[in-house]
Amino acid sequence: MTINQLGKKLEDMYCNAQKGNAVAMIHVFGITYAKEIKEGNYSKKDIIKVSGIPSSYLTELTKGIKLAEYVVPKK
Template identity: 55%
Template sequence: MTVSELGKILSEMSQNAPHGKRVAKIHLFGVKYADVILRNGFSVKEIVTASGINQSYETEVSKGIKLSEYVLPKE
C-alpha cells in the first residue's frame, strides 16, 4: 500500500462519515491502518496531504495510530 492509496482511503472515510462523526472516522482510519503506516515509515503529514483533507486532521490520525495499541475496530 502506498501513501496515495492511504490518502484516498482517508479521504473516502472522511467524506462518507455521518454528520458529526468525521473526527471519529479519522481516528478509526488511524486505528485500522496504523500497522501499515508504522511498518512502512509513512508520514502522517504526507497521508493527510494526499487525502486532500485539512492538515489540522494530522493530529487526529496520529491519535488513531496511538489508540491502535489499545482498541480493535468493529467490523
C-alpha cells in the same frame, strides 16, 4: 498499501462519514491502518496531504494511530 492508497482511503472515510462522525472516522482510519503506516514508515503529514483533508487533522490521525495499541475497530 502505498501512501496514495492510504490517502485515498482516509479521504473516503472522512468524506463519507455520517454527519458529526468525520473526526471519529479519522481515528478509525488511524486505528485500522496503523500497522501499514508504521511498517511503510509513511509520514502522517504526507498521508493527510494526499487525502486532501485539512492539515489541522494531523493530531487526530496521530491519536488514532496511538489508539491502535489499545483498541480494534468493530466490523
